[in-house]
Amino acid sequence: MAAQDKYCFERDKKESERLDVQHRVLVRTSGDTLIHPSIPVEDIRSVADIATGTGIWLRDLKKSLDTPQVDRYYHGFDISSEQFPENPGAIQYSVHDLTVPFPQEHWGRYDLVHVRLLVAALEESDYKAAIANISRILKPGGHLQWEEIDAVTYLTKGYPVLSELYRCFDYGLTAEGKCFQASAKVYEETRAAGFVGVERLCYDSHKIPDLHHDVEERLTAIIRTLYAFLLLRSKQVDTAEVASQEAENLAEEHRRQCAEGNSPPLKLMRVVGQKPLYPSSL
Numbered sequence: 001m002a003a004q005d006k007y008c009f010e011r012d013k014k015e016s017e018r019l020d021v022q023h024r025v026l027v028r029t030s031g032d033t034l035i036h037p038s039i040p041v042e043d044i045r046s047v048a049d050i051a052t053g054t055g056i057w058l059r060d061l062k063k064s065l066d067t068p069q070v071d072r073y074y075h076g077f078d079i080s081s082e083q084f085p086e087n088p089g090a091i092q093y094s095v096h097d098l099t100v101p102f103p104q105e106h107w108g109r110y111d112l113v114h115v116r117l118l119v120a121a122l123e124e125s126d127y128k129a130a131i132a133n134i135s136r137i138l139k140p141g142g143h144l145q146w147e148e149i150d151a152v153t154y155l156t157k158g159y160p161v162l163s164e165l166y167r168c169f170d171y172g173l174t175a176e177g178k179c180f181q182a183s184a185k186v187y188e189e190t191r192a193a194g195f196v197g198v199e200r201l202c203y204d205s206h207k208i209p210d211l212h213h214d215v216e217e218r219l220t221a222i223i224r225t226l227y228a229f230l231l232l233r234s235k236q237v238d239t240a241e242v243a244s245q246e247a248e249n250l251a252e253e254h255r256r257q258c259a260e261g262n263s264p265p266l267k268l269m270r271v272v273g274q275k276p277l278y279p280s281s282l
């Protein structure tokens, strides 16, 4: 684990599998848009995926963009290499902490920088530096797409299981100086850094047909892993046994609510913005 690593969840094989399954649900929730339609794919030659985890988003993007006629460069960064793929193929991976400036070889290199799910890793005060570091590695006119599942999902009214998750996550993240309103923070800092065309979008899984079951399964996995883990880590319970019993009780309640037709939505937040072509405005 790196010295500055503030990420509060595990990185074992089970967690890697959970991230890969979750990736499919997130892509479907966004209407099968790995990249927001406002970003011109035909201009993309180099892509950085920060907090890449298992690299699943980057591998999928490479599959969707690659053509024999065009050479493209793909680089995944993460504060830990624990979940990097064993066979990286043509994708580069490096260990790097987003809150620290990137090595100079990456400055001005990328047409697109993607970030996903850092809500449990960044302190509120880290976002400004994170955006500045991203800006430095983007080409002038390059695009940022940052995605989060944050307080917006868990504050959706009418779902008692989401309310309990909100209570637990908000308590646990706030205790560590983190920001549960991650996408709002990214939006604010991206605009403050002078990016143009900044938008904060919300994709609601309830708008996609046939996604209920996968979203329900994802939430069960969240309850059994992140919820149980955070209950214990933030000392809301005393032992791992109690945490896992509480998680099982909540998972049971979740199953009961879903069986009664009260299946909670997933809301994927996405912030997009463009680094200006001319440096004077940044």
Ligand SMILES: C[S@@+](CC[C@H](N)C(=O)[O-])C[C@H]1O[C@@H](n2cnc3c(N)ncnc32)[C@H](O)[C@@H]1O
Residues within 6 Å of the ligand: 005, 006, 007, 019, 020, 023, 050, 051, 052, 053, 054, 056, 057, 077, 078, 079, 080, 083, 096, 097, 098, 099, 115, 116, 117, 118, 121, 122
């Ligand atoms: C929830 S996982 C998301 C992985 C991937 N983006 C995805 O959506 O599947 C969060 C990742 O952020 C990484 N991470 C945490 N803090 C970081 C930091 N300061 N800089 C770069 N990566 C970080 C963790 O190691 C972990 O792989």
